[in-house]
Amino acid sequence: MEVINGKSVFGGIAIGKIKVYEKRDATVKRSRVEDTQAEYARFETAKEEAKRQLQALYDKALKEVGEVNAQIFEVHQMMLDDLDFTESVENIITDQGVNAEYAVATTGDNMATIFEAMDDEYFRGRAADIKDISERVIRILLGCEADLAESDEPVILVADDLAPSETVQLDKSKILAFVTRHGSTSSHTAILARTMNIPALIGVDYDAAVDGVMGAVDGYTGQFYIEPEGDTLTALKEKREEDRRKAELLRELKGEDNVTVDGKRIDIFANIGTVEDVSIVLDNDAGGIGLFRSEFLYLNADDFPTEEEQFQAYKKVLEVMAGKKVVIRTLDIGADKQVDYFNLDKEDNPALGYRAIRICLTDHEIFKTQLRAIYRASRYGQAAIMFPMITSVKEVRKIKEIVAEVQAELRASDVPFKEDVELGIMIETPAAAVISDLLAKEVDFFSVGTNDLSQYTLAIDRQNDKLEPFFDRHHPAVLRLIETACENAHKEGIWIGICGELGADVALTEQFLRMGIDELSVSPSMVLKVREKVRSLDLSK
C-alpha cells in the first residue's frame, strides 16, 4: 500500500480501479523516411482506424443525441476518403520523402487555409473539420490517443490536468473520483466534481505505473491510496458508509424551506453545465437554475452549435424545470475554456484576454444566434439571460441594443417569444463591483461570479496551483466588493445572487444572509447542505 498526499477540492470517499489518462505530446516533427511506400501504408492504416473511431462515435451519438447531431461523424469519415486529402498526403510523403504525420499536418493546414478564405460560410466552417480529422489521424500515428471515454467499469480518473474540453467527453457514470497533478480549487474539474458529487484531489504527484491497480481517494484528508488494504481499507469503507448515511439524512430536507430560525428566506438554486445535469438539480431539490454555463454546448461540439441545436437544449432545460427560474449565461469561451473552431489567437494572458462577452460584442453573429435560440425557448418556462465578464455600462448598453435587434427580428418573422425575460449581468470583475451603482440601473439582476471576482481582485490566476498558498478564499477585499454590489442592487430594487463557488461555502452563509443576498446558486450536490446551514441560523441573535 502507498499513500500520496494531495489537496482536496471536494470531499467524499471513492474506492475502485485507477485509470491514468496520459496526454502524450502530439507535436508533429518533420523527419526523413527512406521507404515512402511503407510510410503511405502507415497513413492508410491510421486513416482506417480513424474511420473506425468515427463510426463508433456516430453510433454512440445516434443513440444519445439523435441523427442530426450524429451526422458530423459521418461527414468526417467521408472527408478522410476525399481524394484531395489523400492525394495531397501521398504527394508530400513521396515527393519530399517525409513522415506521414508531417504530411497529414501540412495537408490539414493547407486545406484549412483554403476553406477559411472562401466566401461561402458553409465552406469556411469546414476548415475546423479538416483540422479535426487531421488531428485524429496524427494522434493515431503518434500513438497518443485520448481514451478518456472508454472504460468498462467505474474508475478513479488520474491525470496530469483535465481541460473542460476533455471533461465534457467523459462518460460521467464511469467516474468515481478525479485525481490530478495540477489544477486548482476553482478549476472546472473541481466544479465538475462538485456537480457530480464525487471526491477530487489536486496536487497529487502520482506515478503512471498505478494505471489499472486498485486505489482509493479520501476527499476529506486529501489522501490518494494505491492498493489500500487491511485496516485502512476497512476504515475507508466505513467512512464511505457514513457518507451515505449523512446523505440520507440530508435528503430529509428535500421539500423544506430555505428559511432561518428567525424567518429570513433565501433562494437556493443550482449551477449546471449540460442538459443532463438538470436531473441532479431536481434530485437535490434546487429552487431553480442560477447559472447554466451555456459554453459547454460549444465545448461539446466540433463546430458552432446551430440556433436549432441550442434552442432544443434550452427548451429541454426550461421544460424539465417546469416554470422554475433558469438563468442562462451567454457563452463564456476563452481563458481556460478553449474551443478549436473559434480559432482564437494564443494570448499571453488569456484570463485577461479576448473571452466571454468580448467575443460576443465583436462577433455579433455568434451572439445573436445564441440570443435567438434563448428567446425562442423562453416560451417554455421562466428563462433569464445573464452576461459574463462585464466591466462597463457601455458594454451593457451595447448588449441591450443587440438584444432589441434580435427581438425585432423575431417579431418581424412572427416567431413567438416572451417579452419579459429578465436580463442580468455577472459581477465578476472588480470594475463591475465598483460601478455596481451604475450597472444596477441598467439590468434586472446581478449574480456574483466569485471564482473570477477573486481571481481578478487578488491577482491570483485561478488555474495556477502554485498560488494556492496565497489564495485567501475569505479575503475581505472580495467580501467587501460583494457587499457593495449587494447594497447597490437593493438601492435600485433588483435582486442579487452569488453563483461562484463561494456561494456554497457554509462558513460564509451567515455573512451572505446578513448582507441581504437574495439567492445562492451552488453545485447541485451542495443545495441540501446549504439549506441545512440556512435552517440552523438565527440572525436575530
Ligand code: PEP
Ligand atoms: C465565476 O467566475 O464565479 C463563475 C461562476 O463563472 P465561471 O466559473 O464559469 O467562470
Ligand code: MG
Ligand atoms: Mg466566471
